[in-house]
Amino acid sequence: MTFSIMDFVIFGSERSMFFPPPTSSTAAEVDSLFYFILWVCIVFFIVIVGVMGYCLIRYRERPGVKAEPSASHNNILEVTWTVIPGIFVGVIFYWGFVAFLDLRQSPDESYEIQVEAKMWNWSFTYPNGHVDNVLHVPVDKPVRLVMTSVDVIHSLYVPAFRVKMDVLPGRYSHTWFEANTVGDYTLFCTEYCGTKHSEMLSKVVVHPSGEFEKWLEDAANFLERMTPVEAGEILYQRRGCAQCHSIDGSAKVGPTFLDAFGSEQSLMDGSTITVDENYIRESILEPQAKVRVGYRPVMPTYQGQLKDEEINALIAYIKSLSEGSQVNP
Secondary structure, three states: OOOOHHHHHOOOOOOOOOOOOOOOOOOHHHHHHHHHHHHHHHHHHHHHHHHHHHHHHHHHOOOOOOOOOOOOOHHHHHHHHHHHHHHHHHHHHHHHHHHHHHOOOOOOOOOEEEEEEEOOEEEOOOOOOOOOEEEEEOOOOEEEEEEOOOOOEEEEEEEHHHEEEOOOOOOOOOEEOOOOOOEEEEEEOOOOOOHHHHHOEEEEEOOOOOOHHHHHHHHHHHHHOOOOHHHHHHHHHOOOOHHOOOOOOOOOOOOOOOOOOOOOEEEEEOOOHHHHHHHHHHHHHOOOOEEOOOOOOOOOOOOOOOOHHHHHHHHOOOOOOOOOOOOOO
16 A cells, blocks of 8 residues: 555545544544644644754854853743744644544434443444344444443444544443444454453444344344354354353363363362253353352353343353254254
């Protein structure tokens, strides 16, 4: 990719060396302010360093030339270098404050989506109750995100929309955007939240006009269209199980699901347990009740978050990962 000088000169340009193309209603304003500040800094840097370099050469120590006493101060110069930067600071403050208010106040007709962050997964809940780990939104419609965390501080960031907001445990934060270009955009966490912080990735899918509603209806009914094992695999990815539980035997924060069903496992209280349907269900709803040896009790509860049919699908999927288990389609 090549860049011309116009990429830096034009405020809010579609092309940028520093940002992806702006694809939301407020992104261009953010870019314009950024480039204005950038060019003010560049111009002042050139002027100040240029004058400093001139003075270093013009008034350098030379043989046979005596130093002359300088004036104690110059009123005109002092007023000039105070007033001019003050004007720029005032312009930047006003511009930034107005843009900040636009970013903080969502329109009344915004479509609201609930966001839950946890180590290391994003969960988006739509008004009809559907939960997804990918954020789907309609094009040209303001979307308001109501966000909270179940463990530590996270931070939701969508570079293409110029949207960033911290997600805090025990309280709600809000942000909004209006995507104006159909496509897929990267979404990730910008607050260090543990060992898998760099893997806390998702995306925003902006649907064409009229297609978002169809997608939402179809996505909400996936249990009716799939076998329990297929639905369980979707839930394994969608509800954050994949972040802590592997399916290939590799070590993660939680036990692997590979060959787990039917196995005998030792618990932290000294007892043993057979991994069956009841144990899996209990571990989903009350994860601290029976903690396996070698693992910390850090799994959050899914009480009230998963329906019975979703738990059944997860159990069927885990059973399918064990040799010799029989799973009903």
